[in-house]
Amino acid sequence: MFRMVSKERDFADVTVRMRLRVSDFVTTDRTPEQAYDGAHVWVRYQSEFELYAVSVDRRDDTMVVKKKCPGGPSNGGTYVDIGAGLSSAPVALDRWQQVEVAVRNLSDGSVAISGIRDGLRMDVIDRGVGCPPLRAAGGVGLRGDNAELWFDDIHVEPARLSR
Numbered sequence: 001m002f003r004m005v006s007k008e009r010d011f012a013d014v015t016v017r018m019r020l021r022v023s024d025f026v027t028t029d030r031t032p033e034q035a036y037d038g039a040h041v042w043v044r045y046q047s048e049f050e051l052y053a054v055s056v057d058r059r060d061d062t063m064v065v066k067k068k069c070p071g072g073p074s075n076g077g078t079y080v081d082i083g084a085g086l087s088s089a090p091v092a093l094d095r096w097q098q099v100e101v102a103v104r105n106l107s108d109g110s111v112a113i114s115g116i117r118d119g120l121r122m123d124v125i126d127r128g129v130g131c132p133p134l135r136a137a138g139g140v141g142l143r144g145d146n147a148e149l150w151f152d153d154i155h156v157e158p159a160r161l162s163r
Helices: none
Strands: 002-005 014-025 040-047 050-058 063-074 076-085 097-105 111-118 120-126 139-145 149-158
Touching: 002 120, 040 097, 040 111, 040 149, 050 076, 050 097, 050 111, 063 097, 063 111, 063 120, 076 120, 139 149
Parallel strands: none
Antiparallel strands: 002 139, 014 097, 014 149, 040 050, 040 139, 050 063, 063 076, 097 111, 111 120
């Protein structure tokens, strides 16, 4: 398991860009195989109970945006999917990928989130599924589960999300 979140919590409308390589998926007696194993980018990280997670490389070959809302069985929170995600996004093991995740507040009170991996793109809008949209600035971070991951050339800058 890998968790990294910024000390700074003033990232509002941002784009996170990086190079990512998944060398392999692994399991242990303590950490059995899960569909969500892989690499995830956090935006609007308020706490371990409230955040957006953009899953860019998963063992089950899907890309999906999730929101974690306070209260529930997952370390004090509940994950909810935002949108359908992409179900045909196989992970190219041991190859560098370009990843971009963007989040931006919209004028109607919703939040737009996009995830791109080597040109494969998903866009979702959070209008309040599970809990209100996460409109406040927060941290950015990376999460890895049961995977050997490499990160390089990480940049966080003002959002370039187009909608």
